[in-house]
Amino acid sequence: xxxxxxxxxxxxxxxxxxxxxxxxxxxxxxxxxxxxxxxxxxxxxxxxxxxxxxxxxxxxxxxxxxxxxxxxxxxxxxxxxxxxxxxxxxxxxxxxxxxxxxxxxxxxxxxxxxxxxxxxxxxxxxxxxxxxxxxxxxxxxxxxxxxxxxxxxxxxxxxxxxxxxxxxxxxxxxxxxxxxxxxxxxxxxxxxxxxxxxxxxxxxxxxxxxxxxxxxxxxxxxxxxxxxxxxxxxxxxxxxxxxxxxxxxxxxxxxxxxxxxxxxxxxxxxxxxxxxxxxxxxxxxxxxxxxxxxxxxxxxxxxxxxxxxxxxxxxxxxxxxxxxxxx
Amino acid sequence: xxxxxxxxxxxxxxxxxxxxxxxxxxxxxxxxxxxxxxxxxxxxxxxxxxxxxxxxxxxxxxxxxxxxxxxxxxxxxxxxxxxxxxxxxxxxxxxxxxxxxxxxxxxxxxxxxxxxxxxxxxxxxxxxxxxxxxxxxxxxxxxxxxxxxxxxxxxxxxxxxxxxxxxxxxxxxxxxxxxxxxxxxxxxxxxxxxxxxxxxxxxxxxxxxxxxxxxxxxxxxxxxxxxxxxxxxxxxxxxxxxxxxxxxxxxxxxxxxxxxxxxxxxxxxxxxxxxxxxxxxxxxxxxxxxxxxxxxxxxxxxxxxxxxxxxxxxxxxxxxxxxxxxxxxxxxxxxxxxxxxxxxxxxxx
Numbered sequence: 001x002x003x004x005x006x007x008x009x010x011x012x013x014x015x016x017x018x019x020x021x022x023x024x025x026x027x028x029x030x031x032x033x034x035x036x037x038x039x040x041x042x043x044x045x046x047x048x049x050x051x052x053x054x055x056x057x058x059x060x061x062x063x064x065x066x067x068x069x070x071x072x073x074x075x076x077x078x079x080x081x082x083x084x085x086x087x088x089x090x091x092x093x094x095x096x097x098x099x100x101x102x103x104x105x106x107x108x109x110x111x112x113x114x115x116x117x118x119x120x121x122x123x124x125x126x127x128x129x130x131x132x133x134x135x136x137x138x139x140x141x142x143x144x145x146x147x148x149x150x151x152x153x154x155x156x157x158x159x160x161x162x163x164x165x166x167x168x169x170x171x172x173x174x175x176x177x178x179x180x181x182x183x184x185x186x187x188x189x190x191x192x193x194x195x196x197x198x199x200x201x202x203x204x205x206x207x208x209x210x211x212x213x214x215x216x217x218x219x220x221x222x223x224x225x226x227x228x229x230x231x232x233x234x235x236x237x238x239x240x241x242x243x244x245x246x247x248x249x250x251x252x253x254x255x256x257x258x259x260x261x262x263x264x265x266x267x268x269x270x271x272x273x274x275x276x277x278x279x280x281x282x283x284x285x286x287x288x289x290x291x292x293x294x295x296x297x298x299x300x301x302x303x304x305x306x307x308x309x310x311x312x313x314x315x316x317x318x319x320x321x322x323x324x325x326x327x
Numbered sequence: 328x329x330x331x332x333x334x335x336x337x338x339x340x341x342x343x344x345x346x347x348x349x350x351x352x353x354x355x356x357x358x359x360x361x362x363x364x365x366x367x368x369x370x371x372x373x374x375x376x377x378x379x380x381x382x383x384x385x386x387x388x389x390x391x392x393x394x395x396x397x398x399x400x401x402x403x404x405x406x407x408x409x410x411x412x413x414x415x416x417x418x419x420x421x422x423x424x425x426x427x428x429x430x431x432x433x434x435x436x437x438x439x440x441x442x443x444x445x446x447x448x449x450x451x452x453x454x455x456x457x458x459x460x461x462x463x464x465x466x467x468x469x470x471x472x473x474x475x476x477x478x479x480x481x482x483x484x485x486x487x488x489x490x491x492x493x494x495x496x497x498x499x500x501x502x503x504x505x506x507x508x509x510x511x512x513x514x515x516x517x518x519x520x521x522x523x524x525x526x527x528x529x530x531x532x533x534x535x536x537x538x539x540x541x542x543x544x545x546x547x548x549x550x551x552x553x554x555x556x557x558x559x560x561x562x563x564x565x566x567x568x569x570x571x572x573x574x575x576x577x578x579x580x581x582x583x584x585x586x587x588x589x590x591x592x593x594x595x596x597x598x599x600x601x602x603x604x605x606x607x608x609x610x611x612x613x614x615x616x617x618x619x620x621x622x623x624x625x626x627x628x629x630x631x632x633x634x635x636x637x638x639x640x641x642x643x644x645x646x647x648x649x650x651x652x653x654x655x656x657x658x659x660x661x662x663x664x665x666x667x668x669x670x671x672x673x674x675x676x
Contacts (some may be wrong), residue, residue, distance in 0.1 A: 080491060133667050144431055145608055146666055148661035152601040156655030157523050159600075160648060162334050169521065176504040185531045253499040260492060302510065308503035312496040314481055319492045 007279040011060075014286045018056040019048060021290050023298065026052075048139025058183040058191075059286040059303075061242045063254065068099055068202045069240035070255030071262065071273050075209035076233035077140040083256040084241035087147035090124020090250035091154040092243065094176060102161050102168040105204045109182065112175065113190055113246040120242030126150060144275075176249035178304025180289050187311040198239035202274060203234045209270040224319070253308045254281050258316045264318055284311055343617040350526075350613045354626040361633045365406045367432050368641055371397055405528050405564040407536035408595060408648075411543060412528075413602055415592035417628020418550070419619055420603030421610060422585035425557050426578060429486040433604040434589040437494030440603075441501035442472025443593040443596040444524055448505050451520045461523060462594040469590035472497060477582065521544050526597030526651030528636050535595045544590045546584050553580045554621055561619075599651040605658035612665045620629065631658045 003089040019031050026044050033039075034048040066084070073082045084090050096119025104113070133141070162169045163186040208229040211219040216226055241255065258281040259273060266272035287305035295301050351516020366378050374393055379388055389395045420433040427437070434440050450456040450472075456464065476497055505524075511519050556628040560570035560581075567574050582599035590605060606628040608664040610620035612629075642648070 041563065063385050079429065079431065080488065080497060081429060081436065084432065086436075130663055130666055142431060142666055145662065148431060148601075148604065149662045149666070151661075152604070152655040152659035156659075159521075159586055160652045162521060163518075163525060163649065163652070164646070166514060166518060169517065171518060173506075173509045177510060230384070232509070252502065253496075256495055256499065303502040305507045307668075308499040312500040315496045316493050318498070320479065320482055 004279065005232050007276065007283070011283050011286075014290070015056055016057065016059065017063045017290050019052045022047075022052065022293050041092060041296050042289070051065045053118060053184055054185040054188050055180050057185070057188040057248040057288070058288065059180050059289055061188060061192055061195050062171040062180070062248045062251070063282025064242040064278045064287070065191075065198065065240040065279035065287035066254040066280075067258045068199055068242065069237045070281075071259035071270065071277040072202045072205060072209070072233045072240075072258075073237045074254075074259050075213060075270050075273075076205075076230050076237070077143050078213065079140055079144050080254075080260065082140075082144060083145075083252065084237065084245070085252045085256075086144065086151065087237075087251065088123040088150040088154065089238060089241045090195075090245055090252065091119070091158065092119040092121075094157055094172075094250055095119055095154045097175060098158050098168060098172055100160050102165050102172050107171060110184075110186060110190075113187055116246035116249075117194070117242045118253045120239055120245055122240055122270045123150060124234065124242075125156065127242050128231075143234075151240050158162055175249050175300075177302040178249040178307075179302040180248055180285075181300060181302070183247065187247050191247045194239050194243040196242065198236050199278065201232060201236035202240065205229065206270040207235060209233060210268075213268060213270070249304065251285070251304045251307060253304075254285055257311055258284060259319060261315065319320050334613045346617040347614060347623075351626065352616070354613075354630060355625060358626060361630060361637065362406060362410075364407070365596065365633060365637055366398070366402055368637065369397065369402060373397060374609075399535070404533045404536055407530040407533075408531040408539065409528055410629045411536055411539040412592040412599070413590040413597045413629035413632025415543060415628070416599065416602040416632070417606030417610070417624040419585045419588035419592070420605075420628070421604075421607035421619075421624035422550075422557070422581055422588075425561055425619065425621075425636070426581055426585070427491050428561060429487070429491055429632070430608055431604075432491050432494070435583065435598065435601065435603050435606065436498070437491060438476055438501065439469050439473050439586060439589050440496075440593060440598040441498045441505075443590065444468035444505045444598050445501040446471075446519045447523055447597075448508050450517045451523060452508045457519070465597075466590050466594040468587065469593055472501065473582070473586040473590075476485050477579075484564055489660040496669070500529070503536065504634055505650050506508045515600035520651060524651075525591040525649045526599035526654075528583065528596055528639075529647060529649065531596075539591055539595050542587065549580060550584045550621075551578055553584065554619075557619060557621070563581050569643065587608035598650060599632070600655040601658050604653050605631065609658075609662055609665060612662075631661065 016031070017027070020028060026048065027283060030044050030050060033185065034045040034068040038049070039045050070083050073084065073087060073292050074080060093116035095113050096115040100111065100115045106112070111113065126137070127150050128144070130150070131142040136155045162172065208224060211222055211224045212226070212229055220226060259277045262273045262276035262280060266276050284307060288310050289303040290300040292303050295306070367375055371561065377391065378395050378398055378575050381395045384390065384395050384399070423432050423434055424430050438454040443465040445463050447465040450461045450464040460595060463518070476490060476494050477485065482489070554575035556572050558572065560578060562570070564574050580670045608626045609627045610624035614620040631654060632650070635657045636650045638657060639648040639650045639653040
């Protein structure tokens with residue numbers, strides 16, 4: 001078993017790798033001196049501070065947020081297919097960005113962040129309100145169906161805009177892959193309070209999700225308020241996933257699969273699934289980003305693409321080897 | 328006491344049957360209405376009587392060549408293709424959703440549509456193909472992807488849960504392929520690929536409908552033979568075994584049918600969004616527990632496709648939208664309305 005300390009060590013190693021690797025390889029001692037005896041004249045030091053460190057921080061934050069958001073959503077809906085993209089969060093963000101580019105001509109990455117965040121929140125709000133109508137409230141099945149249906153509606157609008165506006169397609173095709181390249185320290189600072197708050201909220205719901213995983217009737221008979229649990233978990237997921245998609249674009253694979261890996265290692269308790277997901281997801285994301293930087297010089301392959309290619313075979317092997325506990 | 332309960336059962340059965348009939352009748356009427364509209368509406372106005380006359384012109388001899396052309400070569404093929412592909416998507420969707428016991432597990436979520444799309448985008452961007460060869464490529468892509476998912480999920484038999492998880496991983500990889508190709512290609516090729524990915528009936532030819540109809544005729548007997556097995560499989564593998572269902576072979580047969588339906592429909596019109604996904608839940612909500620809703624899902628699929636195509640053609644005066652842009656919106660709006668309207672949830676899962 002890896003254990004949480006082992007995962008933390010692995011994450012540290014990947015983070016250091018992310019600082020040293022790139023178009024120009026920077027040795028470890030240079031990284032060290034960049035931190036502890038900064039010299040503004042040294043190009044390597046500037047690369048570390050201006051490019052690699054923000055990129056690594058954004059990767060860490062986004063990875064942790066995606067892992068937690070996926071785990072919380074799967075727990076709250078009790079559906080292995082639930083993830084930010086199924087529940088409309090990613091397409092809500094994408095819709096706002098696409099409209100921003102097409103209608104208002106926005107091309108600034110820092111403005112995308114806010115558009116995406118507002119879009120994610122608005123989409124989830126609509127999805128939740130649709131699902132919550134009716135006598136029994138927002139059941140997992142209605143939540144999942146409403147989310148997928150809203151995704152379809154928004155995707156239809158996005159497609160209509162992209163088909164009629166080549167300029168927007170040209171701008172957005174790079175954003176919608178999901179990437180960490182060119183993210184500044186401003187973006188890391190913008191999203192970090194949201195991710196910290198979302199993470200705190202997610203950990204608060206862990207016990208409640210454990211109750212819910214035994215079935216609604218059991219949870220109710222244990223005195224739990226089901227609607228409140230789902231509402232809190234949903235809020236945590238929106239904050240986390242909204243911040244993640246705003247910082248790095250829609251990265252679908254991480255939130256969907258990492259919680260399943262965590263569940264295979266730890267068993268069904270969310271008190272363990274959540275911290276494992278939070279550490280494993282950034283390992284995958286940053287690792288994929290490092291691989292993407294060196295795989296096709298002189299260019300880079302976007303992290304969203306590499307994550308799927310690195311993660312999917314591993315995930316398939318895991319699904320085949322272990323007997324997974326169904327949700 | 329026993330007699331009383333038997334009577335109650337009989338009453339409930341009758342009520343369910345009549346409800347199922349009402350739903351089927353309602354869907355058929357809506358379809359008929361949409362068909363009439365599809366034949367009558369168009370940029371070139373044709374009086375209703377002339378349309379009917381043209382429809383019989385192969386038998387009676389043609390009265391007006393240009394009207395015959397519009398009715399028989401433009402409107403009718405498009406209508407037939409919409410009905411056939413919609414029904415195929417709807418059937419494929421409800422087969423997978425029932426088989427995998429997850430209302431989200433339609434072929435456009437668990438990777439089969441992604442296989443078709445990735446293959447088609449590869450054909451368009453890397454090989455520079457267009458037209459029929461792209462359709463063949465998409466068909467091959469869908470079949471190969473389904474085969475890969477099945478083989479990867481096989482381990483002393485497949486379980487629904489494993490198919491779903493391996494399906495989403497495959498879907499993620501194939502989406503990554505598409506995104507990668509999108510970032511590496513020239514904008515013009517990306518636009519072409521994008522248009523194919525959205526899916527459209529604009530280029531419907533009579534041959535497309537004939538191929539699709541032949542395929543449906545070939546697949547339907549297999550579906551009819553296997554569809555009873557769905558009830559057993561829906562209760563879970565162990566229960567199905569206990570009830571005497573031959574689980575593996577039934578599931579394999581049903582998956583084959585579902586994949587073939589999705590692959591042929593995708594090859595004909597492109598991976599038109601969400602028709603497969605919404606048809607099952609809509610049919611089930613309409614039925615409200617009065618049956619598994621497989622034929623109704625086919626009707627819903629055809630209706631969503633046809634109505635969306637009508638809207639795509641006539642909603643905006645200046646532009647013909649691709650059908651796939653509207654299906655997502657139309658089908659999803661329908662489902663959302665049902666979610667809101669039904670106070671208590673029907674038998675969806």
